[in-house]
Amino acid sequence: MMRRFPFMRSSLGVAIILLAACSGPKRATLTLPLEPVAYADTLPIEPPEEREVNEIKRLLVISVGGEIGYGFSLRRWIGRGHEAVNLTRFDDVVSSAWFEHRIGTGRLSPQEAARGPTTLGPDTSRTLTVVAGKAEGISPGFTIRDARGDRYLVKLDPKGNLHMASAAGVISGRLFYAAGYNTPEDYIVVFDAARLAVDPEAEITVEGEDRPMTEEDLARVLALTDSLPNGRYLALASKFVPGRPIGPFFFSGVRRDDPNDYYHHEYRRELRGLYVVSSWLNHVDMRFANTLDAYIDPPGYVRHYLIDFAATLGSGTIRPHKPREGSEFNFAFWPSVGRVLTLGFYQHGWEGVEFEEYHSSLGWFPAERFEPGSWRANWPNAAFRWVTPADGYWGAKLVAGFSDEHIRSAIKEGHLPTEEVERTLARILAIRRDKIVRYWYGKVTPIEQPEVRTLEGPEPALELAFDDLGLKERVWEAGATRYEWMLKDVYHQIEAAGRAEAGVGARQRITIPLDGLDPDLPGVAGSKATATLRIRAIRGREREGRQATVLLRWNGAAAGYSAVGLRH
Amino acid sequence: MSSIRKWLLPPVAFIAMCMSLDTVPCLAQDTDGGGAVTPDSADAIRASLERPPPKPPFDAVDAVGLPFEIVFFPLRVAGLTVAELVGLAVKPDPEPVQFIEALKDVGFRGGVGSIGPRSGVAARGGFVGLPPLFLQSAFSIRGSQRHRAGLRFEGREGERLEIAYTFWRNDEPYFYGGIDSAEDINRVYLWDQQTFALAGSLRLPIRPSAVLSLVGRLAYEDNRVGRGRDPGTTPIQDDTLTAGLFGVEERVKYLRGGAIIGLDLRYNEGLQTRGLYIEGSYDHFFGVDDTESDFRRVAVDLYGYLPINPRQQLALRLLTEVNRSLSGTGVPFYHLADLGSEHGGRAYHQLRFQDLAMAAMMLEWRWEIWRELHERSRIESFLFYDAGSVMPRLADFRIDDVRRSVGIGWRLITSRSGLLTNYIAFGDDGVRYRFRFSTAF
Numbered sequence A: 001m002m003r004r005f006p007f008m009r010s011s012l013g014v015a016i017i018l019l020a021a022c023s024g025p026k027r028a029t030l031t032l033p034l035e036p037v038a039y040a041d042t043l044p045i046e047p048p049e050e051r052e053v054n055e056i057k058r059l060l061v062i063s064v065g066g067e068i069g070y071g072f073s074l075r076r077w078i079g080r081g082h083e084a085v086n087l088t089r090f091d092d093v094v095s096s097a098w099f100e101h102r103i104g105t106g107r108l109s110p111q112e113a114a115r116g117p118t119t120l121g122p123d124t125s126r127t128l129t130v131v132a133g134k135a136e137g138i139s140p141g142f143t144i145r146d147a148r149g150d151r152y153l154v155k156l157d158p159k160g161n162l163h164m165a166s167a168a169g170v171i172s173g174r175l176f177y178a179a180g181y182n183t184p185e186d187y188i189v190v191f192d193a194a195r196l197a198v199d200p201e202a203e204i205t206v207e208g209e210d211r212p213m214t215e216e217d218l219a220r221v222l223a224l225t226d227s228l229p230n231g232r233y234l235a236l237a238s239k240f241v242p243g244r245p246i247g248p249f250f251f252s253g254v255r256r257d258d259p260n261d262y263y264h265h266e267y268r269r270e271l272r273g274l275y276v277v278s279s280w281l282n283h284v285d286m287r288f289a290n291t292l293d294a295y296i297d298p299p300g301y302v303r304h305y306l307i308d309f310a311a312t313l314g315s316g317t318i319r320p321h322k323p324r325e326g327s328e329f330n331f332a333f334w335p336s337v338g339r340v341l342t343l344g345f346y347q348h349g350w351e352g353v354e355f356e357e358y359h360s361s362l363g364w365f366p367a368e369r370f371e372p373g374s375w376r377a378n379w380p381n382a383a384f385r386w387v388t389p390a391d392g393y394w395g396a397k398l399v400a401g402f403s404d405e406h407i408r409s410a411i412k413e414g415h416l417p418t419e420e421v422e423r424t425l426a427r428i429l430a431i432r433r434d435k436i437v438r439y440w441y442g443k444v445t446p447i448e449q450p451e452v453r454t455l456e457g458p459e460p461a462l463e464l465a466f467d468d469l470g471l472k473e474r475v476w477e478a479g480a481t482r483y484e485w486m487l488k489d490v491y492h493q494i495e496a497a498g499r500a501e502a503g504v505g506a507r508q509r510i511t512i513p514l515d516g517l518d519p520d521l522p523g524v525a526g527s528k529a530t531a532t533l534r535i536r537a538i539r540g541r542e543r544e545g546r547q548a549t550v551l552l553r554w555n556g557a558a559a560g561y562s563a564v565g566l567r568h
Numbered sequence B: 001m002s003s004i005r006k007w008l009l010p011p012v013a014f015i016a017m018c019m020s021l022d023t024v025p026c027l028a029q030d031t032d033g034g035g036a037v038t039p040d041s042a043d044a045i046r047a048s049l050e051r052p053p054p055k056p057p058f059d060a061v062d063a064v065g066l067p068f069e070i071v072f073f074p075l076r077v078a079g080l081t082v083a084e085l086v087g088l089a090v091k092p093d094p095e096p097v098q099f100i101e102a103l104k105d106v107g108f109r110g111g112v113g114s115i116g117p118r119s120g121v122a123a124r125g126g127f128v129g130l131p132p133l134f135l136q137s138a139f140s141i142r143g144s145q146r147h148r149a150g151l152r153f154e155g156r157e158g159e160r161l162e163i164a165y166t167f168w169r170n171d172e173p174y175f176y177g178g179i180d181s182a183e184d185i186n187r188v189y190l191w192d193q194q195t196f197a198l199a200g201s202l203r204l205p206i207r208p209s210a211v212l213s214l215v216g217r218l219a220y221e222d223n224r225v226g227r228g229r230d231p232g233t234t235p236i237q238d239d240t241l242t243a244g245l246f247g248v249e250e251r252v253k254y255l256r257g258g259a260i261i262g263l264d265l266r267y268n269e270g271l272q273t274r275g276l277y278i279e280g281s282y283d284h285f286f287g288v289d290d291t292e293s294d295f296r297r298v299a300v301d302l303y304g305y306l307p308i309n310p311r312q313q314l315a316l317r318l319l320t321e322v323n324r325s326l327s328g329t330g331v332p333f334y335h336l337a338d339l340g341s342e343h344g345g346r347a348y349h350q351l352r353f354q355d356l357a358m359a360a361m362m363l364e365w366r367w368e369i370w371r372e373l374h375e376r377s378r379i380e381s382f383l384f385y386d387a388g389s390v391m392p393r394l395a396d397f398r399i400d401d402v403r404r405s406v407g408i409g410w411r412l413i414t415s416r417s418g419l420l421t422n423y424i425a426f427g428d429d430g431v432r433y434r435f436r437f438s439t440a441f
Helices: A006-022 A055-071 A074-078 A110-115 A164-179 A215-222 A269-281 A333-341 A389-400 A404-412 A419-441 B002-018 B039-048 B060-090 B094-105
Strands: A128-134 A141-145 A151-156 A186-191 A196-206 A209-212 A233-239 A291-296 A301-306 A447-455 A461-468 A481-489 A494-501 A507-513 A531-539 A548-555 A560-567 B108-113 B122-127 B133-140 B145-154 B160-173 B187-207 B210-227 B252-264 B267-269 B272-287 B293-307 B312-328 B337-339 B353-355 B357-371 B377-391 B403-414 B418-427 B430-436
Touching: A055 A333, A055 B060, A074 B060, A110 A164, A110 A404, A128 A215, A141 A196, A141 A215, A151 A164, A151 A186, A164 A186, A164 A233, A164 A269, A164 A404, A196 A215, A269 A389, A269 A419, A333 B357, A333 B377, A389 A419, A404 A419, A447 A548, A461 A481, A461 A531, A481 A507, A494 A507, B094 B108, B122 B145, B252 B293, B272 B312, B312 B337, B337 B357, B337 B377, B353 B357, B353 B377, B377 B418
Parallel strands: A128 A196
Antiparallel strands: A128 A141, A141 A151, A151 A233, A186 A233, A196 A209, A291 A301, A447 A461, A447 A560, A461 A507, A481 A494, A481 A531, A531 A548, A548 A560, B108 B122, B122 B133, B133 B145, B145 B160, B160 B187, B187 B210, B210 B252, B252 B272, B267 B272, B272 B293, B293 B312, B312 B357, B337 B353, B357 B377, B377 B403, B403 B418, B418 B430
16 A cells, blocks of 8 residues: 555655654653674684784884874874774673673682683693794794693793793783683693604794704704703793684784674774783783684684783793883884984983893883883784773773782792792782772773662652772772762753762762652663763862763653663 | 564574583584574674674764875875885795795895996895805896906905906996086996906904904906986086096006005994994006006095994094096096095085095984884984085195085884985085985994
8 A cells, every 4th residue: 555655655754753743842862872792703604714914014004004093193182082882881892702701700719810711731741742843033932742632832931031931921821811811721831851752744943944843953942941950941831722723813903704803803892901901911012913813613703812921021022021111112103203303312201211120030020110001012003092991991890800819829820930929920910900990990980880769759869879999999988089970861851960979888879859750751662761870980189080971761660760871 | 574584583593502602602503403503694693683883983073083184194105105115125925035035045145225326226136156156246227237256265254355357337427527516417427347356355353342454455447438328418428528538538447456454443232333443445556558547545434433322322424535646647537536425425416526535524413213122123313414525635625615414314223134224415406315225334
């Protein structure tokens, strides 16, 4: 009927609109954002090709081209970077091939954090077959196959810094895993050189060329590190990740041959939040070359790994970190421009810092000098460049999840030489964690778990309850905290604003009068909200962080609101 | 029907997948061998998903920022292009690498650079696969050539003995009139020089950081001048002022003997050269066959590097050269002392000023703008001031004749690949921009 008389359809539509317009005051609603789908990036795909990347070229392109784009970006000038896109309505991510909620659940024990992704580890009681060698590059080492047939990449500490890179690799690997990222199984191994046997098929890379590996080659590689006092060797053994390696992932764009790779990486919350976790662990080498995509078949999807944590904490892999690391990019375009223009008299803060090695097994790992907001990896990347306060806060929540006990348990896995060194490292990590929490929690209004209920009485009112993580983590005192709030209900056409003092404890309650509330209005269903409640925490005299927004929906049957979303 | 599938497929697929996955909640796997989610059926699932857009939509800030993006787009493209080129230069893509590796395997060594004043960019390559024999050839985009072949014997302490034949063809400019010459590049000539030379050198370490080097050289050289080939210029033979110069028409042959003594007190700390280097040379040219000309040349070159701190430095070069005719028709014009470009005047063309003698000073304020973390390379910027002159005799030096250059540049210094220099200079002839694979000092 309608098909035959299309004008009738349009006329009917006009009539409905007119009827709606005449039926009373407009009851507007807000559309809630769509949410990411948990299983969407683990659907089966055709096997992707392994990709090889010209590392230097790509790093230069990112450092020069990317930084020029960033430097002249209007968004950067006005401080209005895009927010991440893969967010739930409560400002979180869903578990995926990139990330799994672990420490963030609050249920990860220190023992589980220490265990990380590990299982059995290499069998060092029997012969370890060397199947490949690498005599050059930043970090010499070799690949072994143990009696169980598992393959591990073995990396050695630099001479004079026994434990440094291996402990950093294992400890940080555990902490990144506990934070939620995919990491390989990394172990500290102690072995006799006599247990190593070079496979007749083994090859070694020397001056960029592969040739058959000999026992002498192995001896040369071992000579690049110090042995333990008992003559045995200590190293980091990193188990090959499951699946087929298909090259690194980048911190921007998507992988074209992976249809599951949907969100552009620079807008992924996990990768932006990774900036904060990396700053905590001083992972200055967080770049695409230290990532790996693996094709997991079955069922046939790409899992995204972080690999190689030897350049974390105080370790620069082949030497201790330098004061510059963590403060400035390896190729910092704009500071370099500044130096050009000032004839070299401009100095970045790190340039006056005296190098101080805390211990040969720790390297350079500053605590008091650490500034969470200005920390830099050695190379820029788009995801880190555009971190917003909400991203930083999300990452800081992960870091805040690590108790002192979690940290100590993970450090134990690094087999550092003395307890004093372990305590020093734990103290540094705790100080850096607390600085991160103070900094990023101060950038937002750190509220979580919002709940609302309508208070009965002569005057209708709304009670909003929430956890103030700033009070929960004891960053601020309740006595010095108050909240400004502003309610805008487009459905009931209510606008109100006010202030409230913080109460005792982390769980806070604010009462908001609802003048003009019509309890008989029908409810709103689906992906709709009806009101926004903006809250800003004021700590002392400082209006530091940006406000949080709680999205509310009117529930007609219960004649009350429910919280259906949260943005920081 | 399609809407039913749209709503049912995701939850069904999700339940099917979540039942047997070994990690996280999100796993796609068939549970009983039937109804497996395949890559093809997964496409349909993905297409049916309602989720946030893959990147933020274009908004008002993007709209306002678009003109900025357009304005700075060329700069960004330039930056990306430079990055691509440098990246490829430092680490070429695998296919060219394999080709270069194959060439290296057979003893080939190559590079890119200049081989003369007007040569333009030249590609050079050499064969060193059968020591002590060596062969080198270079061709430039402007047709200049340089070829060497010979035997080279090297000792353990740096001593060297070399017997070589060299052929050099270069298209060069000549600016008539000494220090008062005008910038008129329309007089050019093609200079063919063949040299048979026997040279020996010694390095005598005085201290670990100080080396005295001695070089002795005996050569027979044969020079001929032809017509420059650039169609937009005037060959030297066609200009009444220059046609009669000694060496234009004559084939000039010399037996040449000389020595160079150098005292090297330089040392390298953190890719920054420090210390002092002084070099003096003496050459005597005896005309042979029909060449009625004997002359001698004395040159002194001094380099000083004074670090202010690890990032800033004052560097100085003083250079002088005197040619003196001993008998006959004098010094051929192509053997005159010269001033210009990296030889004392960066705001001027190479060979811009020529006469029997020259003296110049080159001063640089250098400061580091970048250093690679692993200390393998650094970039420094430099402000420079060059001042120099040419004259018949050093005693004729007049401050009013000094030609000055000022400018700014940057220099990439790597422990492996050598140097890359880029500068802009201002002088009496105007502005000059240069990109070079070497440095003045």
